[in-house]
Amino acid sequence: MSDHRSISVFEIIKVGVGPSSSHTMGPWRAALFFIEELARNDLWQSLQRIEVILYGSLSKTGKGHGSDQAIIAGLHYKHFRVIRRSEWIDLLRVNKACHEIALPNGGHYKFNPDEDIIYSKETLPFHPNGMTFRAHTATGVYEHTYYSIGGGFVVSNASEEVGKNMVKTPFQCNSGDDALRYCKQLNVSFAQLIRANEHAWHNDKSIDNQALELWRVMKETIYRGLLSSEEVLPGGLNVQRRAPLMLSKLIDLSPQSANELFDHLRGRSFDFAQINTWVSTFALAVNEENAGYGKIVTSPTNGASGVLPSIMAYAYCFLPNISERDMIECILIAGEIGTYFKKGATISAALGGCQAEIGVSSAMAAGALTSILGGSPYQILAAAEMAMEHHLGLTCDPIGGLVQIPCIERNAMGASKAITASNLALNAEDNTSKVSFDEVVRTMMEIAQNMSAKYKETSEGGLAISVATPEC
Numbered sequence: 001m002s003d004h005r006s007i008s009v010f011e012i013i014k015v016g017v018g019p020s021s022s023h024t025m026g027p028w029r030a031a032l033f034f035i036e037e038l039a040r041n042d043l044w045q046s047l048q049r050i051e052v053i054l055y056g057s058l059s060k061t062g063k064g065h066g067s068d069q070a071i072i073a074g075l076h077y078k079h080f081r082v083i084r085r086s087e088w089i090d091l092l093r094v095n096k097a098c099h100e101i102a103l104p105n106g107g108h109y110k111f112n113p114d115e116d117i118i119y120s121k122e123t124l125p126f127h128p129n130g131m132t133f134r135a136h137t138a139t140g141v142y143e144h145t146y147y148s149i150g151g152g153f154v155v156s157n158a159s160e161e162v163g164k165n166m167v168k169t170p171f172q173c174n175s176g177d178d179a180l181r182y183c184k185q186l187n188v189s190f191a192q193l194i195r196a197n198e199h200a201w202h203n204d205k206s207i208d209n210q211a212l213e214l215w216r217v218m219k220e221t222i223y224r225g226l227l228s229s230e231e232v233l234p235g236g237l238n239v240q241r242r243a244p245l246m247l248s249k250l251i252d253l254s255p256q257s258a259n260e261l262f263d264h265l266r267g268r269s270f271d272f273a274q275i276n277t278w279v280s281t282f283a284l285a286v287n288e289e290n291a292g293y294g295k296i297v298t299s300p301t302n303g304a305s306g307v308l309p310s311i312m313a314y315a316y317c318f319l320p321n322i323s324e325r326d327m328i329e330c331i332l333i334a335g336e337i338g339t340y341f342k343k344g345a346t347i348s349a350a351l352g353g354c355q356a357e358i359g360v361s362s363a364m365a366a367g368a369l370t371s372i373l374g375g376s377p378y379q380i381l382a383a384a385e386m387a388m389e390h391h392l393g394l395t396c397d398p399i400g401g402l403v404q405i406p407c408i409e410r411n412a413m414g415a416s417k418a419i420t421a422s423n424l425a426l427n428a429e430d431n432t433s434k435v436s437f438d439e440v441v442r443t444m445m446e447i448a449q450n451m452s453a454k455y456k457e458t459s460e461g462g463l464a465i466s467v468a469t470p471e472c
């Protein structure tokens with residue numbers, strides 16, 4: 001699905017909540033939009049009950065991905081950016097007891113998720129992640145259909161994005177070729193080009209602050225994942241958290257804060273095997289937090305939210321002469337590369353399988369790493385191309401419909417491919433790649449269109465049906 005409006009890097013990389021950007025954050029945002037729409041139409045006073053119909057992939061794996069829990073919170077008009085997990089759990093508990101939801105104006109309406117969330121066998125033609133919100137009011141029925149198209153983006157049934165102002169950047173980039181042309185024409189680095197376009201939304205100070213805040217949340221997520229006392233992830237698969245165990249094997253220290261951990265790592269030297277283990281451990285820590293409904297940075301999705309933070313932490317902790325300022329550049333480059341996949345292909349696993357999640361995140365991270373290591377615009381895109389090339393065809397077949405197996409380990413794999421792709425690109429001359437970045441984006445989309453629906457976040461094929469599981 002092509003989307004050629006200008007997209008800010010901060011729409012691709014943003015603070016989110018686990019476990020899924022398309023199946024948790026998307027339905028959550030749709031519920032918020034629907035409640036706002038009812039307010040605009042003056043329907044809060046007469047609202048009696050809401051029903052939600054989930055279609056396609058949302059219906060098939062929505063339960064495992066927490067779509068029902070997200071919808072309940074969204075219908076309470078609570079935003080995932082600010083709610084704490086304990087408050088979220090309280091909302092679920094109260095709703096389970098009384099089957100009612102309170103509106104901000106003090107009114108109440110009926111919502112029993114066991115009856116009012118309908119898991120349809122149908123798939124809507126526009127996108128596999130469709131959902132219809134239906135309000136029963138004293139004066140009639142009001143409904144709206146939304147689609148969660150990946151990365152937390154939501155479009156309405158008219159296919160326009162909900163809640164977005166259309167902004168046009170001065171140097172419109174929809175592809176790698178556009179970026180290379182503008183870098184050459186303006187004689188600027190890739191990061192400078194992206195910053196010039198971001199000025200359509202934000203000034204320099206705001207760009208820096210937002211990027212550093214994302215980096216801060218990434219470090220906090222890594223820290224929480226490493227120090228978590230929860231042994232088993234929710235959902236019934238009995239998946240053990242591994243990051244805390246790996247941490248205890250790596251260092252004999254119990255850091256009291258994320259900064260203490262990162263300062264400790266930056267002040268020491270490690271061999272290749274140790275660094276490799278740290279990168280995997282960072283990735284597991286983030287994605288275990290994601291699977292545990294924790295706060296993460298969506299980049300570009302939640303299932304793939306461990307790749308970019310682990311690469312940024314790798315560079316920050318283990319590579320020489322890397323500073324906090326470089327983390328800003330990482331966010332800009334990674335986010336921009338994500339926009340090219342969103343515009344030219346997809347970042348939705350329900351449309352493209354896991355190549356659209358881990359593949360895209362690995363490409364984003366490879367480009368970011370190459371940029372802060374001094375790569376040219378061409379080398380940055382060559383690294384991103386390679387990282388995606390070696391994820392082409394990757395299926396999405398999560399066991400039990402949970403974002404756990406293969407998802408958590410897959411983040412470590414995506415990170416390791418990003419490092420290799422960056423190394424290879426930095427050691428190659430400009431204009432020597434046989435496969436261009438834009439060609440790999442097109443190829444990925446072609447594979448997405450031909451991939452069986454069994455492997456596109458439906459849990460109807462692959463590992464999801466080959467592996468015997470307990471009832472989740």
Ligand code: SF4
Nearest residue numbers: 303349354357396407
């Ligand atoms: S298999 Fe990949 S795309 Fe599917 S839920 Fe897991 S991380 Fe996301």
